[in-house]
Amino acid sequence: MRCSRCGAEEVLPFKCAYCGDYFCSKHRLPETHECKALYLARNIVEIERRESRPSGSSSRHATMLAVKTEMIFSRLTAMERGSEVLHLAAGSCIVAGVAFSMIYSLAAWMGASLIAIVVASVVASFLAHELAHKIEAMRQGHWARFRLNLFGSIISLLSILLPIKFLAPGAVVIFGQVTQRGVARVAAAGPIVNLVVAAILLPFIYISYALLGLLDATFSNALLLIGHLNILMGLINLIPLGPLDGLKIITTSFRAWASYMSVAIILYIVYHFRLPILV
Numbered sequence: 001m002r003c004s005r006c007g008a009e010e011v012l013p014f015k016c017a018y019c020g021d022y023f024c025s026k027h028r029l030p031e032t033h034e035c036k037a038l039y040l041a042r043n044i045v046e047i048e049r050r051e052s053r054p055s056g057s058s059s060r061h062a063t064m065l066a067v068k069t070e071m072i073f074s075r076l077t078a079m080e081r082g083s084e085v086l087h088l089a090a091g092s093c094i095v096a097g098v099a100f101s102m103i104y105s106l107a108a109w110m111g112a113s114l115i116a117i118v119v120a121s122v123v124a125s126f127l128a129h130e131l132a133h134k135i136e137a138m139r140q141g142h143w144a145r146f147r148l149n150l151f152g153s154i155i156s157l158l159s160i161l162l163p164i165k166f167l168a169p170g171a172v173v174i175f176g177q178v179t180q181r182g183v184a185r186v187a188a189a190g191p192i193v194n195l196v197v198a199a200i201l202l203p204f205i206y207i208s209y210a211l212l213g214l215l216d217a218t219f220s221n222a223l224l225l226i227g228h229l230n231i232l233m234g235l236i237n238l239i240p241l242g243p244l245d246g247l248k249i250i251t252t253s254f255r256a257w258a259s260y261m262s263v264a265i266i267l268y269i270v271y272h273f274r275l276p277i278l279v
Helices: 038-042 044-051 058-078 084-139 150-159 180-212 218-237 245-250 254-274
Strands: 143-148 170-175
Touching: 084 143, 084 150, 084 170, 084 180, 084 218, 143 150, 150 170, 170 180, 180 218, 180 245, 180 254, 218 254, 245 254
Parallel strands: none
Antiparallel strands: 143 170
Protein backbone atom coordinates (compact mmCIF):
# COMPACT_ATOMS: atom_id res chain seq x y z
CA MET A 1 0.00 0.00 0.00
CA ARG A 2 1.19 3.52 -0.79
CA CYS A 3 1.73 6.23 1.81
CA SER A 4 -0.99 8.88 1.56
CA ARG A 5 1.62 11.60 2.17
CA CYS A 6 4.62 10.73 0.00
CA GLY A 7 3.36 7.83 -2.11
CA ALA A 8 6.06 5.43 -0.96
CA GLU A 9 5.23 1.71 -0.97
CA GLU A 10 4.79 0.28 2.53
CA VAL A 11 4.26 -3.41 3.28
CA LEU A 12 2.85 -2.73 6.75
CA PRO A 13 1.47 0.82 6.65
CA PHE A 14 0.47 2.76 9.74
CA LYS A 15 -3.15 3.88 9.99
CA CYS A 16 -3.64 7.34 11.49
CA ALA A 17 -5.91 7.23 14.53
CA TYR A 18 -7.48 10.56 13.55
CA CYS A 19 -7.86 10.94 9.79
CA GLY A 20 -7.94 7.19 9.04
CA ASP A 21 -5.43 7.32 6.16
CA TYR A 22 -2.39 5.03 5.82
CA PHE A 23 1.21 6.24 5.97
CA CYS A 24 4.79 5.02 5.90
CA SER A 25 6.98 4.92 9.01
CA LYS A 26 8.37 8.37 8.17
CA HIS A 27 4.94 10.03 8.08
CA ARG A 28 3.05 7.90 10.62
CA LEU A 29 2.69 10.68 13.21
CA PRO A 30 -0.14 13.23 12.76
CA GLU A 31 2.38 16.08 12.89
CA THR A 32 4.55 14.65 10.12
CA HIS A 33 1.74 14.03 7.62
CA GLU A 34 -0.10 17.29 8.48
CA CYS A 35 -3.15 15.43 9.72
CA LYS A 36 -6.37 17.27 8.89
CA ALA A 37 -8.03 15.79 12.00
CA LEU A 38 -5.25 16.75 14.40
CA TYR A 39 -7.73 18.74 16.46
CA LEU A 40 -9.09 15.44 17.79
CA ALA A 41 -5.86 15.14 19.75
CA ARG A 42 -7.08 18.05 21.86
CA ASN A 43 -10.22 16.17 22.91
CA ILE A 44 -9.55 13.84 25.84
CA VAL A 45 -12.93 12.11 25.44
CA GLU A 46 -12.20 11.30 21.80
CA ILE A 47 -8.72 10.02 22.65
CA GLU A 48 -10.02 7.71 25.37
CA ARG A 49 -12.74 6.42 23.03
CA ARG A 50 -10.22 5.67 20.31
CA GLU A 51 -7.79 4.08 22.74
CA SER A 52 -10.51 1.70 23.94
CA ARG A 53 -10.69 0.16 20.45
CA PRO A 54 -8.63 -3.03 19.96
CA SER A 55 -5.35 -2.36 18.22
CA GLY A 56 -2.36 -4.55 17.45
CA SER A 57 0.05 -1.73 16.75
CA SER A 58 2.38 -0.74 19.61
CA SER A 59 3.45 2.35 17.69
CA ARG A 60 -0.12 3.58 17.75
CA HIS A 61 -0.20 3.38 21.55
CA ALA A 62 3.12 5.20 21.70
CA THR A 63 1.68 7.95 19.53
CA MET A 64 -1.40 8.26 21.75
CA LEU A 65 0.79 8.44 24.86
CA ALA A 66 2.82 11.25 23.31
CA VAL A 67 -0.35 13.12 22.40
CA LYS A 68 -1.70 12.73 25.95
CA THR A 69 1.54 14.04 27.42
CA GLU A 70 1.39 17.07 25.13
CA MET A 71 -2.24 17.65 26.14
CA ILE A 72 -1.36 17.74 29.86
CA PHE A 73 1.24 20.41 29.13
CA SER A 74 -1.23 22.34 26.98
CA ARG A 75 -3.81 22.42 29.75
CA LEU A 76 -1.35 24.11 32.06
CA THR A 77 -0.19 26.69 29.53
CA ALA A 78 -3.09 27.43 27.20
CA MET A 79 -6.28 26.04 28.77
CA GLU A 80 -7.02 23.86 25.74
CA ARG A 81 -9.75 21.77 27.33
CA GLY A 82 -13.39 22.67 26.78
CA SER A 83 -15.71 23.50 23.92
CA GLU A 84 -15.36 26.63 21.83
CA VAL A 85 -18.62 28.00 23.23
CA LEU A 86 -17.24 27.85 26.78
CA HIS A 87 -14.01 29.54 25.70
CA LEU A 88 -15.95 32.31 23.94
CA ALA A 89 -18.26 32.73 26.94
CA ALA A 90 -15.35 33.02 29.36
CA GLY A 91 -13.53 35.41 27.03
CA SER A 92 -16.67 37.53 26.71
CA CYS A 93 -16.96 37.79 30.52
CA ILE A 94 -13.35 38.99 30.74
CA VAL A 95 -13.92 41.55 27.97
CA ALA A 96 -17.10 42.74 29.69
CA GLY A 97 -15.16 43.29 32.90
CA VAL A 98 -12.47 45.29 31.11
CA ALA A 99 -15.07 47.33 29.20
CA PHE A 100 -16.97 48.14 32.38
CA SER A 101 -13.77 49.24 34.12
CA MET A 102 -13.22 51.72 31.27
CA ILE A 103 -16.61 53.43 31.54
CA TYR A 104 -17.80 52.94 35.12
CA SER A 105 -16.79 56.52 35.93
CA LEU A 106 -19.43 57.68 33.41
CA ALA A 107 -22.26 55.99 35.30
CA ALA A 108 -23.44 59.28 36.78
CA TRP A 109 -24.67 60.66 33.44
CA MET A 110 -25.08 57.48 31.35
CA GLY A 111 -27.19 55.39 33.67
CA ALA A 112 -27.15 51.64 34.20
CA SER A 113 -29.12 50.77 31.06
CA LEU A 114 -26.82 52.62 28.64
CA ILE A 115 -23.71 51.30 30.38
CA ALA A 116 -25.09 47.79 29.92
CA ILE A 117 -25.68 48.54 26.22
CA VAL A 118 -22.13 49.84 25.76
CA VAL A 119 -20.59 46.85 27.56
CA ALA A 120 -22.74 44.43 25.52
CA SER A 121 -21.70 46.23 22.32
CA VAL A 122 -18.01 45.92 23.20
CA VAL A 123 -18.48 42.21 23.88
CA ALA A 124 -20.28 41.86 20.54
CA SER A 125 -17.40 43.67 18.83
CA PHE A 126 -14.93 41.28 20.48
CA LEU A 127 -16.95 38.27 19.31
CA ALA A 128 -17.23 39.71 15.80
CA HIS A 129 -13.45 40.27 15.75
CA GLU A 130 -12.64 36.70 16.77
CA LEU A 131 -15.33 35.08 14.61
CA ALA A 132 -14.06 37.05 11.62
CA HIS A 133 -10.68 35.35 12.10
CA LYS A 134 -12.42 31.98 12.35
CA ILE A 135 -14.67 32.47 9.32
CA GLU A 136 -11.78 33.59 7.11
CA ALA A 137 -9.70 30.58 8.19
CA MET A 138 -12.61 28.23 7.48
CA ARG A 139 -13.19 29.93 4.14
CA GLN A 140 -9.63 28.92 3.24
CA GLY A 141 -10.45 25.33 4.19
CA HIS A 142 -8.74 25.20 7.60
CA TRP A 143 -10.00 24.01 10.96
CA ALA A 144 -10.19 26.94 13.38
CA ARG A 145 -11.34 27.37 16.96
CA PHE A 146 -11.20 30.17 19.53
CA ARG A 147 -9.18 29.21 22.58
CA LEU A 148 -8.46 31.10 25.78
CA ASN A 149 -4.84 31.78 26.55
CA LEU A 150 -3.77 31.59 30.19
CA PHE A 151 -1.29 34.48 30.00
CA GLY A 152 -3.61 36.71 27.96
CA SER A 153 -6.54 36.01 30.28
CA ILE A 154 -4.52 36.86 33.39
CA ILE A 155 -3.20 40.10 31.88
CA SER A 156 -6.70 41.07 30.72
CA LEU A 157 -8.12 40.43 34.20
CA LEU A 158 -5.34 42.42 35.86
CA SER A 159 -5.96 45.32 33.48
CA ILE A 160 -9.42 45.74 35.01
CA LEU A 161 -7.66 47.25 38.01
CA LEU A 162 -4.98 49.08 36.03
CA PRO A 163 -5.18 52.30 33.97
CA ILE A 164 -3.79 50.51 30.89
CA LYS A 165 -6.36 48.13 29.42
CA PHE A 166 -5.67 44.83 27.65
CA LEU A 167 -8.30 43.00 25.61
CA ALA A 168 -6.76 39.73 24.45
CA PRO A 169 -7.96 36.81 26.59
CA GLY A 170 -7.48 34.36 23.74
CA ALA A 171 -7.08 33.87 20.02
CA VAL A 172 -8.31 31.76 17.12
CA VAL A 173 -6.11 28.69 16.69
CA ILE A 174 -5.74 27.39 13.13
CA PHE A 175 -4.78 23.85 12.14
CA GLY A 176 -3.72 22.95 8.62
CA GLN A 177 -1.21 23.90 5.98
CA VAL A 178 -1.62 27.68 5.96
CA THR A 179 0.38 29.92 3.64
CA GLN A 180 1.89 33.19 4.83
CA ARG A 181 -0.59 35.12 2.70
CA GLY A 182 -3.42 33.06 4.17
CA VAL A 183 -2.25 33.87 7.70
CA ALA A 184 -2.19 37.58 6.81
CA ARG A 185 -5.75 37.44 5.48
CA VAL A 186 -6.97 35.69 8.61
CA ALA A 187 -5.17 38.27 10.77
CA ALA A 188 -6.62 41.21 8.83
CA ALA A 189 -10.22 39.98 9.10
CA GLY A 190 -10.56 40.88 12.78
CA PRO A 191 -9.40 44.52 12.73
CA ILE A 192 -11.30 45.14 9.49
CA VAL A 193 -14.56 44.18 11.21
CA ASN A 194 -13.90 46.66 14.04
CA LEU A 195 -13.07 49.46 11.61
CA VAL A 196 -16.18 48.74 9.53
CA VAL A 197 -18.35 48.89 12.66
CA ALA A 198 -16.81 52.24 13.62
CA ALA A 199 -17.35 53.61 10.10
CA ILE A 200 -20.99 52.45 10.02
CA LEU A 201 -21.69 54.16 13.35
CA LEU A 202 -20.49 57.57 12.11
CA PRO A 203 -23.69 58.66 10.30
CA PHE A 204 -25.84 57.37 13.17
CA ILE A 205 -23.81 59.45 15.63
CA TYR A 206 -24.36 62.61 13.59
CA ILE A 207 -28.07 61.83 13.12
CA SER A 208 -28.61 61.09 16.80
CA TYR A 209 -26.82 64.31 17.72
CA ALA A 210 -28.97 66.31 15.32
CA LEU A 211 -32.21 64.77 16.59
CA LEU A 212 -31.45 64.28 20.27
CA GLY A 213 -28.42 66.44 20.98
CA LEU A 214 -30.36 69.47 22.09
CA LEU A 215 -32.52 67.42 24.47
CA ASP A 216 -30.43 64.48 25.63
CA ALA A 217 -26.89 63.71 24.51
CA THR A 218 -26.63 60.44 26.44
CA PHE A 219 -27.57 58.16 23.53
CA SER A 220 -25.24 60.01 21.16
CA ASN A 221 -22.42 59.70 23.66
CA ALA A 222 -23.06 55.96 23.95
CA LEU A 223 -22.77 55.53 20.17
CA LEU A 224 -19.65 57.67 20.18
CA LEU A 225 -18.10 55.52 22.90
CA ILE A 226 -18.95 52.25 21.12
CA GLY A 227 -17.40 53.50 17.88
CA HIS A 228 -14.33 54.81 19.69
CA LEU A 229 -13.75 51.48 21.45
CA ASN A 230 -14.07 49.62 18.14
CA ILE A 231 -11.43 51.88 16.63
CA LEU A 232 -9.13 51.21 19.56
CA MET A 233 -9.63 47.45 19.18
CA GLY A 234 -8.77 47.65 15.49
CA LEU A 235 -5.92 50.12 15.93
CA ILE A 236 -4.20 48.23 18.75
CA ASN A 237 -4.47 44.92 16.91
CA LEU A 238 -2.84 46.49 13.85
CA ILE A 239 0.32 47.35 15.81
CA PRO A 240 3.07 45.15 14.27
CA LEU A 241 4.36 43.71 17.54
CA GLY A 242 4.37 40.29 19.19
CA PRO A 243 1.23 38.21 18.73
CA LEU A 244 -0.86 41.12 17.42
CA ASP A 245 -2.50 40.90 13.99
CA GLY A 246 -0.43 43.75 12.59
CA LEU A 247 2.81 41.76 12.66
CA LYS A 248 1.28 38.94 10.60
CA ILE A 249 -0.01 41.44 8.04
CA ILE A 250 3.09 43.62 7.69
CA THR A 251 5.42 40.63 7.20
CA THR A 252 3.35 39.63 4.17
CA SER A 253 2.39 43.00 2.67
CA PHE A 254 3.52 46.37 3.97
CA ARG A 255 1.14 48.08 1.54
CA ALA A 256 -1.88 46.23 2.90
CA TRP A 257 -0.86 46.92 6.49
CA ALA A 258 -0.28 50.61 5.71
CA SER A 259 -3.72 50.93 4.11
CA TYR A 260 -5.47 49.33 7.10
CA MET A 261 -3.49 51.43 9.56
CA SER A 262 -4.21 54.62 7.59
CA VAL A 263 -7.95 53.96 7.72
CA ALA A 264 -7.73 53.27 11.46
CA ILE A 265 -5.81 56.49 12.12
CA ILE A 266 -8.22 58.57 10.01
CA LEU A 267 -11.21 57.12 11.86
CA TYR A 268 -9.48 57.77 15.18
CA ILE A 269 -8.87 61.40 14.24
CA VAL A 270 -12.48 61.84 13.11
CA TYR A 271 -13.84 60.33 16.31
CA HIS A 272 -11.38 62.00 18.65
CA PHE A 273 -11.02 65.47 17.17
CA ARG A 274 -13.81 66.10 14.67
CA LEU A 275 -16.94 64.70 16.24
CA PRO A 276 -18.72 66.94 18.76
CA ILE A 277 -18.01 66.10 22.38
CA LEU A 278 -21.47 65.62 23.77
CA VAL A 279 -21.97 66.33 27.45
